[in-house]
Amino acid sequence: MALSDIALCARALVMIGAAPIVSFEDDTAEAEVAGMLYPAIRDGMLAAYPWRFAARGAWLARRESEEVLGAGEGMFVLPGDFIRLLSLETEGGAVAEFELVQGAVRCAADRAYLRYVGRMADGAFPAFFDLALITRLAAEFCVPLTESTSRAEYLFKRAEDQFRSARLADAQQSTPRAIGDFTLIGARG
Known part of the structure; x- marks a missing residue:
């Protein structure tokens, strides 16, 4: 299921116990925080790993x-x-x-x-990346919206775990490159 930028942010907000948004233009703190942070966090996660899907x-x-x-x-x-x-x-x-x-x-x-x-169109991310991005968004939204640093620390640990799982899933999307002409392998005989 392809999720839009609003849907990703709404799910992240629900994870921290905040009200979901229907637009970045909503007159709420949640919409303001999500609108300011989402593009940078999305691009940062895309830049953090050589994703095959992107x-x-x-x-x-x-x-x-x-x-x-x-x-x-x-x-x-x-x-x-x-x-x-x-x-x-x-x-x-x-x-x-x-x-x-x-x-x-x-x-x-x-x-x-x-x-x-x-950069991909919103809604074009695979499910494993959606989940990692939602968890990271929740961690980033936590302090500005709830002021709970302990919850934010927990969410950052979860986000790292989800990111690791997403990298593994992405790496399994194609055949690994074989080591072609490598002198040490050839020397073994």
Whole structure:
């Protein structure tokens, strides 16, 4: 079941004993706290792990830079939904050295292919991520709304457990990469 941003926040609020919201525009402390914290917490959780469900890839557009670049270097514009870089490649393989600079990536390449974690539409998260996000939201909402630090500490521990479970579930969504040509394995004979 896909949950919207409001539904995720409402469930988190119920976990701490607060009234659920129906909109971020509600005239309540719960709506104000949820509206302020939700986007940053969601993006922070997406950035915290290389989630397979949020992984994307794209050839990057070259950006004309006013900055002086070295020979063969290029500046490439990051996608608007970019959250975390997973890898940067060219037709010839992985780019060894690169730097993220103000919404762009600088590297020694004519073209660049970016694998990244991207921001997803609300309601597109898998159930295991929803549960981890709800628990984390509850932990973050707890102190501003209930002023209970002991409950917040408990919820943060639960959130860490849920995050660990979500990472495990995500890791099981595809076949692990095999170690190909590794000299120590070859030396065993």
